Amino acid sequence: MSAIERYEVPRDVETAAEILRGGAVTILAGGTDLMPQSKAGRVSFGKVLMNIRRIPELMGVAEADGMIRIGALTSIADLLELDTVGRRLPVLWQAADQFASGQIRNMGTIGGNICNASPAGDTLVPLLVLNAEVELASKAGGRLVTRRVPLRDFLLGPGRTARRPEELLTAVAVPVPPDGFRARFAKLGTRPALDISTVSVAVGAVVRGGAAEDVRVAFGAVAPRPIRGPRTEATLDGRPLAKAVIDAAAEVAHDEVTPIDDVRATAWYRRQMIHNLTKEVLSHVAAA
Amino acid sequence: MSLLREIRFTLNGVARQVSVPVTMTALAMLRDVLHLTGTKYGCGEGECGACTILVDGRSVNSCVMFAVDCDGRQVTTIEGIAADAQWQPLRESLVEHGGVQCGFCTPGMVVQASHVLSRDPHADRQAIKRGLEGNLCRCTGYKKIVDAVVAVADAGGKVAP
Ligand SMILES: Cc1cc2nc3c(=O)[nH]c(=O)nc-3n(C[C@H](O)[C@H](O)[C@H](O)COP(=O)(O)OP(=O)(O)OC[C@H]3O[C@@H](n4cnc5c(N)ncnc54)[C@H](O)[C@@H]3O)c2cc1C
Ligand code: FES
């Protein structure tokens, strides 16, 4: 049963924001979360279904003022094909490469992945390590206004974000990583394709003269939302990425995460795997 | 009663116009409204690839796509691929290699394989295996299907028309 009264296909952000101001709008991008979730009865539609896939402003990647801005409609497949992502944000590329299947990558968008706010959302973990900010547009006092929110403040819990109902996520912006920044993502599932991450880890750092600086660690599927690991980061900051340091950091990571038991894995197993993956990813960053 | 929307799109090269409920899947539109039943309903959740179609040249799972989003697009189904001489070698190769048993996964496999080969006519075995990751087969054990697609790729992906 659907209570949808109107179907809208805006051609620009301004019109989309105007429609959102009217309230009770369900936004449709690739539909790869919305369709299964609505069929399963886990989400119900608002009065208006708004398809944002015909808005050119939400497409494409651009670099300006030290930020790389990725349009909300950029598909996971696009991320793999965009030279900017492959060269400048390889950690995001790695997550896209391990995402679902070819078909889902062709449909699913980065904006949808962010707004769906799954604890296991695969682009979210590298985006946290890249200090990403989301760009939100809305209509206020007859004008289009935008605000930027750090991703770590935007994600609140499973399926919950700081997006106000009248806001459209227009892009995700990532500061150009500093010189010498190396980062890596790894996820664990029961099979390579089409598996929701049991756990995932991304680590980034500037390795200079042997020591790691600006260390950033993020974990997926071990908390109600993808999280940064400040305690793990602190054990690494300013230290050489030697085996003893990596082992110590993996121990801290093991204790820092707060996973749950569910159908995919037990909390105990998740902690062990966070330990192992953190070690693996750090060793790769050290060797890069 | 669900809200209806009239959409126009190109289906296997032919302009179509159809009225669909706004929450209908592209798969339900193809099978139940347009009676093109080559595209299969397997899982209905994006997991098995039996429902794979091409939209603007990109392969997608029609079971998680909203039918209304086909508006203005070029849609190709297995019926379109079947009528296209370019893919004759792929079909023959699947038969020769024994890549078809019950046949339920076959339409989705063929559409996805055509997509992989269109993007890279010389795709290697690894690329082909990765390209077919989203297509499940309960019968063949995959090897014969992959062999069949590899044989076409070794031959350059296509024959001259
Ligand atoms: C078989 C299968 C496998 C999957 N595998 C993975 C995986 O490996 N890793 C992973 O992370 N995810 C996976 N997913 C989940 C899903 O594909 C991704 O989250 C995808 O990125 C969602 O994008 P979409 O464009 O399809 O979103 P949609 O379904 O269109 O939207 C998702 C949600 O975000 C909202 N929304 C979308 N865009 C915007 C916007 N611009 N502004 C405001 N709100 C918006 C929608 O209203 C909806 O609530 C999988 C899904 C399926 C069906
Ligand atoms: S029926 Fe669509 S992927 Fe299984």
Ligand code: FES
């Ligand atoms: S041949 Fe039976 S599912 Fe593949």
